[in-house]
Structures are given as structure tokens and as C-alpha cells.
Amino acid sequence: MFLKLAVIATLCCTNALANFTSYEGYKVYEFTAENTTQQKTLENLAQNNAYDFFTLPRIFGLPIRVLVAPADQLQFQQTLETSQIAYTTVNENFGQSVEVERKLNSMYPKQRNSAPGSISFNVYQRYDAITAYLEELSKTYSSRVKVTSIGDSYEKRQLHAITITNGDGVANKNVILMDAGIHAREWIAPAAALYVIQQLVENYEQNSHLLANYDWIIVPLINPDGYEYSHTRDRLWRKTRKPVTIFCDGTDGNRNFDFHWGEIATSSHACASTFSGSSAFSEPETQALRDLMHSLSGRAKFYLSLHSFGNYLLYPWGYTSELPENWRDIDDIARAGATAIKTATGTDYTVGSTSNVLYPASGGSLDYALAKAKIPVPMVMELPSAGQQFDPPLSKIEELAFETWIGIKAIAEKIIEKYKLVDEEN
Template structure:
């Protein structure tokens, strides 16, 4: 019966999500109350027109899906047929995105400095603005900040890293490596990375202990081509932008790392959002992250990658439900971050291995950092949902990044204590 339902849904065009407009798109929350209903949702996820923003493993958490106008009636018919509980979250996502775009643009034109030199947390910045802020910090704090071009994206954009020290000249310290923005539409993740940078550099006195025995290396936007594309074309674009076929572009960077690549939770279909790539490390952007991670082997103690959304602190493995032998160390650090956030703001984060808490997905950067680059602590932080999920309002940016920093700082303190 499930197969019949999914076959029916697959007759619709798979091109809808490639369009630039989301006019008339609806967003639903669907509550799976048993294993059968969860399996139905997993099968529906295979339809290219249904963009599942969130499909958690737990039965007590609803799945969230974006649906094009051509499928509203049919999807609701199927959900009612199988008695699945659902709720309409947004009845015209396109109209919402247009309002948000205008608001973000107006906030960027105001350019509030937020008591910092060149970064604002009242608007989402473009990639060039992010790089300009890094360069400004390097000029202003030359003894403590170094900015380097780690490589170029497929479309030729500079992927810049910022290395933050306490200026004591010791080049052999342990390292915390943080990246963000591997998925293009997750705008709050680069914003979170920028806030970490601001706190470590411009609020150095308060955070000096985090830099006494550790350096921080931060890559705030892993996927600048996709990130820019979400600003100029298709807001919910997820992948990189290197062509795969004449009609399909991009690879899911977080399925492209060469550790159990392509084994589970990654699509072989080039148009799919979770497309694994033509080969492991087929994308210049993931090659850059790989090289950075490997260059830090031995010194690298904590790898943290920022994503959204879902209030999760996840650790290896993503390719299997089994746990690594040192999982208690990973769990201890992640729980320190969750506890700090919970204590300060009341926001609850779910902690656990990626496969057991969320879903199986091989080829992720966190598994690679842990298994191949030998970072003893490797964690994916999924920031809270804003707006309908991936689209926080400008008013939500600052409280989200401030809260995120509390968790990151607590995890860093735990790592520094342990290693």
C-alpha cells in the first residue's frame, strides 16, 4: 500500500523545487504516531517535490514538509486516507519569503554595528560582507588574528578561514576548528559562526581563557556559491552549485566526505537534495574542509560544524547506529553545551549520535573529522528553527546566536579541561 501511494505521488513533476518562486507553497507538520506512519513518511521523502525540512526519528516529534501547489490536494488526501495528523504551518511560503527578503534588505541598509566594527546581527550578511569583516579583524588585531584563503569555490569565491590566538606566538597549541554554512539555506549557521568570531576577537578579555592553550580556526561559510544563490535565486537551495548534468546542479556537501561515503542516507539521484556527489570529495568546497582537517591532525581536538535546524547536538556515527568506543567523551561534551543553554534560556537540545537521534546519513564532515582526521571530539550543532524552519526572521538572529554561543563556550571549556 505504501509503495502504491508513493508511486502515485511520483507522477508529479520533479522540477518544482528548482524554481525561483515559492508562491503558493505550503508547509505542513505531520505527526507520525507509530512505526507504520513513520515508514509512510520515509517513503514520501523519496518524492523530489516534497522538501522535508525535518524528519526526526522520534515518534513524538512532527515532520515538517514544504509542498508545491500541484501537490496540496493529493498529499492531504493521502494523509487523511491513512489517518495521519497534520497541521498547516504556512499557507503561502512564497509570500513569507518576500516579506523576509525586504526586511533583511532594509536591515542591511541600516548597517547597525552592534558595538562591533563591521558585523551586524540584525541582518543576514552576504558572503562578500562576511569576508570583509574577517579582513577588517585581521587589520585591526594583527597580533591575534590571521585570515587566509583556504581555497576557492566552484564559482571562484574565496573560502576564508580566520585563525584566532591570544597573540603569544605559540604556533603549536591545540586547535578548535569550527565551520558553518555547508548547507546553503541554513543562514543562521554562518551568523552563529560570526558571533563566535566576534566574541573571541572583539570580546577577548572576557574570553581569554578559551585562547590560553588553544587556537581557534573558523571557516564561516563552507558553501559560498550555494549561500549566494539562496540570496539571489532560490531561497531553499541546499547544495553546492557545480553542475552534475545539464539540468541538475550541486551536491550535498554533508554527504560528500570520504568515510563510508554513499552507504546510507545519501541519494544517487543528481537532482536530489541529498545527492552524494559523483565521487567522494567531488566538490572543491569539501576538498578544502578535508585539507584543513587533515592539516590539523594531532593538534585538532574539537571539530564543531554548525547547521540548522532542530535543537540537536549530534556526534558520530552518522553511517551506523553503533557507537564509537569513546562515545561517552563525545556525549559529555555535547551535554555540557546542552546544559549551559538550558540553564540560561530554557531552550532544550537533544543530545546523541546522529543516526540514533535523527537519521542515518553517511559521508558527513563530523564522521570524517572524527575517524580520519582524528579529532577526539566531533559534534554537529543544529541550531533552533526560525520562521518556518530555515528562515529565521531578522529579529531572531541575535537571540539565536547569543544562545548558541553559550553552548559552544561550554563545550569548548569542557574540551579544554579534558585535553
């Protein structure tokens, strides 16, 4: 499927609407693996680029979703039936859902749909709106907010990082580092990052305890080229946009980091959605994030990368099923987030190492943050999808962003408590 999409993307032309990749007739199937044999079958199927596995957890009984093109559906269903995997079709026509979402999202002519200096969560905001919001915050709250560019994307969009402080002027505080949107199609992730920014800046009084001894540095859209492309051309675009071959563009940013790069569950085929890149750090976006991480060496205590979907709080390692030395600490902190969310909204999050609960994957920013940038507590949060589509419907964005904030806040409070104790002991 990705080869086909890439060809469409490379060869076509001027009319943006006409070029929007159609998923007409594509179905989304949902099922679970109940034993090792079924799991193996599914892992084999996932190797086939014809099937787009949105999720493939390794824990039996958790939902798995796959998008399948019309021509491949019969064979796919037969394979499931042969393996006695009971499935349901959660979306009969993914193309129609994409079209509905696209129309709704473009109904707001100015996107922002809010007063200057704030931002609304009733649409998925575009790059220009996000940029304008960040710049307005830096002007309105100049004593507490600074917006910098940490580099340019391949298509020369600035990669913005917002530094949020309590304005007391104390330098070199501990840092909480966040990014979102390395996977372009996971639109709820940048939305949730913007919500965190809004809470820390516009709702400062209620959250000042989170900024007393910590600065927050947030990159709400680390892959803006891919994100814009997923809005204008192909809803399921995941990668960056730098061309690789004459047929295929883009690298999976979250397989492009130089730690066990290219080893496991990544692809060396340029057309694949998990292409690890022509070399480690081949992409300007991952280089910028790497440099930001290293510039915060010793200060950054917590790194959080936002993704979707599937309700997971994940920690290293991705490249092996072994666990890092301090996994108990990280696990404890992650569970504080999961518990806070469960208490607030009833949503269940699964907590564990990437490789053990979701799937092995090497070259990710999570492993790099711990192993190379020495950030002691790194996590990935896979946000819920709230329905049939890849991302929550527009009406659910704010609700989910709020729920995510509850979890992040609880995790941050736990981090602050933990390192206060460590500092006191030293």
C-alpha cells in the same frame, strides 16, 4: 520539486528578481510520528522529491516539517490522514514568507549595518560583508587574528578561515575547528559562526580563558556559492553550485566526504537535494575542508559543524546506528552544551548520534572528522528555526546566535577541562 527548480535555474537569464524561484502557494506542514508504522510511512514519503522534508527525526513525538507544492498538497494530506497522522499547517504560503524575508534583508543597503571592524546581526550578512569583516578583524587585531584562504569555491570565491589566538605566539596549540554553511539555505549557521568570531575577537577579555591553550579556526561560510545563490535565486538552495548535468547543478557537500560515501540516505541523482556528488570529494569546497582537517591532525580536539534546523547536538555515526568507541565522552561534552542552553534560555536540545536521533546519512563531514581526520570530539549543531520559516526571522538572529554561543562556550570549556586531565595523566 528539485528537478523543476534546477530547470528554472539552468535555463534562465538576466533579471535576478524575475528569476527568483517562487514558492507561491507552497505550504509547510508540521506533525509528529507516534509509532513505527507512521515513521515508516513518513520515511517512504521522504523518498519522494516532491516533498521537501526540512526535518525528519527518528525519535517519536519530535516535530517534523515538510514543504509541499500546491499541486501535491491534496495527495499529501490524504496520505497523512490515511495513516492517522494529525497535522497542522504552520505556513499557509511559504512564498509570501520568503518574499517578506527577502525584502527585509535587502532593506539595509550596505548589509553590514555596523561600524567598521564590527558586524551586526539584524540581517543575514552576504559573502562580501562577511569577507570585509574578517579582513578588518585581521587588521585591527593583527596580533591575535589571521585570515587565510583555504581554497576557492567552484565560482572562484575564496574560502576564508579565521585563526583566532591569544597572541602569545606559542605554536601548535590544541585547536577547536568550526565550519558553517555547508548547506546553503541554513542562513542562521554562518550568522552564529560570526557571533562566535565576534565574541572571541572583539570580546576577548571576557573569553580569554577559551584561548589560553587553544587556537580557534573557524570557516564561517564553507559553501559561499550556494549561500549567495540562496540569497539571489532560490531561497531553498542547499547544495554547492558546480554543474553536474545539463539540467542539474550542485552536490550536497555534507554527503560528499569519503567515508562510507554514497551508502545510505544520499542520492545518486544529480537533481536531488542530497546528491552525494559524481565522486567522493568532487567539490572544491569539501576538498578544502578535508585538507584543513588533515592539516590540524593531532591538534584539533573538537570539530563543530553548524547547521539548521531542529535543536539537535549530534555526534557520529551518521552512516550506522552503532556508536563510536568514545561516544560516552562525546555525549557527556554535548550534554554540557545542551544544559547550558537550557539553563540560559530554556531551549531544549536533543543530544545523540545523527543516525539514532535524526536520520542516517553517510558521507558527512562529521563522520569523516572522527574516522579519517582523527578529531576525537566531532559534533553537528542543528540550530533552532524560531518560527515558521526555514530560518529565524531577522529580529531573532542575534538572540539565537547568542544562545548558540552559550552552548558552544560550555562545550569548549568542557573540552578544555577534559584534555587538561588527559594531558596531566600522560
